[in-house]
Amino acid sequence: MKLFKFSQSRSLWMMHFCTGCGAVELPPTMTSRFDMERFGIMPMATPRQSDLLLITGYLTIKTLKRVVRAYEQMPTPRYVIGFGSCTINGGMYWDSYNVIKKLELYIPVDLYINGCMPRPEAIIDAFLKLREMIAKGEANAWKKYIENYEWYKKNQSEVFDVEKWSVKK
Template sequence: MAIKQWAQGRSLWLMHFCTGCGAVELPPTMTSRFDMERFGIAPMATPRQADVLLVTGYLTVKTLKRVIRSYEQMIDPKYVIGFGSCTVNGGMYYDSYNVINHLDLYIPVDVYVAGCMPRPEAIIDAFLKLRQMIVNGEADGWKKYRENLEWYRKNQRKILDVDKWGLL
């Protein structure tokens, strides 16, 4: 079991889903200057092949729908990193009519990165923290999502017509 977690923590494939302005910090993180691949973190095209959903910035209701669908397509174990202050409490969009305030009401978040925007160092730091949590068995957001699905659905239903999608 420990070997499995050790391996999982060292091979985090990142889903390519850029939701807000935070995505501009990812190219320097990926490329030679900060080079996240030395930690085994690599971008991946489809949700079914990815381990980590990185929500980079603010989420409008329209994007939240796509995020939830992508998150549910990912295969367990799966992890979510909330990126930037927008995912924590709405950030500068706290009074927008179409931007959500708290990401963890709709999908479980394992690690938050504060800042507007976080630097590549902070992103890599968050990934290392996530790796530590995986090795210790603490990153169990995906289990919580299964166990408390009704609670998450209730929050999602408040702003989206989730029942029409035919999921789960």
């Protein structure tokens, strides 16, 4: 079991959901300057293959439903990193009518990266932090989603049609 835990912490395949401007910080993180692959972190093409959902920036309602769907399609254990201020409080879109302000209300978040934009160093730092948390067994936000499924669904249903966008299990 420990071996699995260890490997989980050392091998994080992420799906960077390029919802907002934050995505622009990821190419430098991946390429030769910062090279996140040395930590075993790789971008993946589909949610099925990913462990880590990276929400890079603000989420409109239109995007949120897709994020929720992607999240639900990921196999457990799965992790979410909120990226930039927008995921915490709306950031510069704090008074926008169609941007959600608090990501936590809709999907459980393991870790936030503060800033607008956070620099690649901050991103890497977050990854390492998450790695630590997984190794210690602290990154359990995905369990929260299962436990409080009704609550999350209720929150989600306030902004979009849950019936249509949820994955039927």
